[in-house]
Amino acid sequence: MATFKFELVSPERLVLSADVEQVDLPGTEGDFGVLAGHSPVLSTLKTGMITVKSGAGTDKIYVRGGFADVGINGLTVLAEKAINAADLKPEVVASEIKLAEDDVAAAKTPEAKDKAVAALEVVKAVLSAA
Amino acid sequence: MASLKELKNRIASVKATQKITKAMQMVAAAKLRRAQEAAEAARPYAKRMNAVITNLATGFVGRDDAPLLLKGNGKDQVHLLVVCTAERGLCGGFNSQISRLAREHANALLAAGKDVKILTVGKKGADALRREHGGRIIDRIELRSVKQIGFDIAVGIQSKIMAMFAAGEFDVCTLFYSEFKSVIQQVPTAKQIVPVKVSGQAAAPAAVYDYEPEEAEILETLLPRSIATQLFSALLENAAGEMGAKMAAMDNATRNAGDMINKLSITYNRNRQAQITKELIEIISGAEAL
Numbered sequence: 001m002a003t004f005k006f007e008l009v010s011p012e013r014l015v016l017s018a019d020v021e022q023v024d025l026p027g028t029e030g031d032f033g034v035l036a037g038h039s040p041v042l043s044t045l046k047t048g049m050i051t052v053k054s055g056a057g058t059d060k061i062y063v064r065g066g067f068a069d070v071g072i073n074g075l076t077v078l079a080e081k082a083i084n085a086a087d088l089k090p091e092v093v094a095s096e097i098k099l100a101e102d103d104v105a106a107a108k109t110p111e112a113k114d115k116a117v118a119a120l121e122v123v124k125a126v127l128s129a130a
Numbered sequence: 131m132a133s134l135k136e137l138k139n140r141i142a143s144v145k146a147t148q149k150i151t152k153a154m155q156m157v158a159a160a161k162l163r164r165a166q167e168a169a170e171a172a173r174p175y176a177k178r179m180n181a182v183i184t185n186l187a188t189g190f191v192g193r194d195d196a197p198l199l200l201k202g203n204g205k206d207q208v209h210l211l212v213v214c215t216a217e218r219g220l221c222g223g224f225n226s227q228i229s230r231l232a233r234e235h236a237n238a239l240l241a242a243g244k245d246v247k248i249l250t251v252g253k254k255g256a257d258a259l260r261r262e263h264g265g266r267i268i269d270r271i272e273l274r275s276v277k278q279i280g281f282d283i284a285v286g287i288q289s290k291i292m293a294m295f296a297a298g299e300f301d302v303c304t305l306f307y308s309e310f311k312s313v314i315q316q317v318p319t320a321k322q323i324v325p326v327k328v329s330g331q332a333a334a335p336a337a338v339y340d341y342e343p344e345e346a347e348i349l350e351t352l353l354p355r356s357i358a359t360q361l362f363s364a365l366l367e368n369a370a371g372e373m374g375a376k377m378a379a380m381d382n383a384t385r386n387a388g389d390m391i392n393k394l395s396i397t398y399n400r401n402r403q404a405q406i407t408k409e410l411i412e413i414i415s416g417a418e419a420l
Contacts, residue, residue, distance in 0.1 A: 009178060011281040011362055013171035029342050042182070043342035044351055067352065069182060078178055080281060080355070 002036035005074030006052065008061065010082045016061070020054040023075055025068050026122075034068075034075050041070040047100070047119060048126050049085065050077065060085035062126065064096065093127045100124075134405070137398045141391060148387035154220070155380035162313065162373035168279070169310060169366040176363045183356045186349050187328045195346065199353040202325030203301055208245045210300035211236060212291070212323075214307040214364055215255035216372040217274045222382075224308060224316060224375035229258035231318040232306045236263055247300055251287060251365070255306075279369055284362035292354055295324055307364035308371040314378050316371035321364070323357050 001021045008016040024033045026048030032041075044067045052059040066079030083092060100120040107113040132140070190196040213232045215225045232255070236246045248263055250256040250270045259267060271287060273279070294300060303324035308316040341348055 007174075009175045011172055011175045011284075011359060012168070014174050027342055039340065040338065041340045041342060042186075042348060044348055065355070067182075067348070069178070076178055078175055078182075080285075 001055075003054070004034075004036040004038075007074070007076045008050070008063075008082055009076065009078050011080065015079075015082045016052075018052075018054060020052050022051075022053040023077075024051040025077070026050070026063075027068070034070055038070050038075075040072060041068070043068050043070075045077070045079070047096075047123050062088060062096075064099075088127065096127060097123055132397075134398065134401055137394060137401065141394045141398065144387050144390050144394065148384055148391065151380045151383040151387060155377055155384060158373050158377040158380060162370060162377055165366070165370040165373050166310075169363070169370045172363055172366055176359050179352075179356050179359045183326070183349075183352060184328055186345060186352070187326065189345065190349065191328060197346065197350050197353055199295070199324060199357075200326050200328075200349070203298070205301040206244070208247065208300040208302075209239050210247045210249060210291070210294065210303040210324075212249045212251065212287070212303060212305045212361075213255040213259065214305065214368050215250070215252035215258070216368065217253050217272065218372075219254060220379060221372050221376035222379035224372055225252075225254040226258060227316070227318040228306055228308050229255050231320060233259060233262060235304065235306070235320060236266070249291070252368075273365075279362075279365050281358070281362055284358045284365060287361050288354060288358035291324065291357070300324075305360065305364055307368050310367040310371045310374065313374040316375055321360070323360055326353055326356065 003019040003021055006016070006018055006020045006023055007014065022033055022035050024031060025043070026046050027043045028046050029043070031048075032043070045063060045065075047064045048062075050061045050063055052061065062081075062083045062085055063077065063079035064081040066077055066082075069076045069078070081096075097120070100116070100123040104113065104116040104120055107116040187196075187200055190200055193201075211232055213229065215228050219225065232248070236248065236259075239246050246263070246266050248259060248267045250259065250267060251273065253270075253272050253274065256267060256270045269290070271290075273283065276283060291303060295303070302322065305321045305323050307319060307321075309319045311317055
């Protein structure tokens, strides 16, 4: 299968740089998958799991707050936080849920509140599935 | 003339100081390596963030519907200076260079009839600016207990700044930090972060991008993040610069202590020999007198 270059970058470091076959991303306006030769897209991401498929197998990576840049040279994901699903420890999960709960508490408008509650649900679901 | 005993004590004390400065230099060298690695590891994110912001924002420059963070609130009256310095001293002119730049900037603004507010990050900056601008320091953030600078710290500072901007407490925000050029060279730098300045030319789009959600909305979410990224890289460059400056300062101190020990040892030996000679002369002349 055709591969393309995938880079996952967090503020602290370059988390992953590899040639992969497919990446599924949790876009703000819906999940989408990227294959080689995808048309250029710039999309923000919501908190969730990135699924990376390559010849070596499938990896899942938890990301919070980021955006994806699909260019002709490949896919770059900038995430505020990126944790390999295998490294998700209970205390990390707890702190991530806490963050989402804080967002709910901080939301001022009902609209923002709905969004934050929905995000909290997603975070809980994603993390419990991992 | 100091007695032999005094000289000996003096040499011992300088030697003890030299040991300490030597140890501090080595600690700084080890920390510098780690800080440099951290700064380098953060570069790809900052670079890409900057590239995307530049690409997105150039389309909005001068437009009325541009996000507030990009076009500013149209005023230029109240300036917020965010001064990032180190938590500790003993690093040569590192802290004073940054605070001097900030002070000059503040004085120039005041002379032009603007209002100045100061937010200090790091204890040394607050100490240096307190005398002249104490009343203008609205808040100070101390990072003393922080071992490794994480992105969440930058986000914390950024949300503080954003809240103030949203409340209309300032119009323009400038960041002061030290750019890490090399181990021996740090350049104090002023950088405007609010309104966001679009630097450089947008790369000619190689392909037409689809935006999800709309461009304006993406820009709206990305601008605060880009500010946090700028703060983060400033903090990392500062950390590396501080260690570099400390290493150089401590290296100097160690060398000076070495010079001092040499000089004192020579004086000590001369005095000792003079005393021996004197005693010999006394004995010989005493024997001759018989």
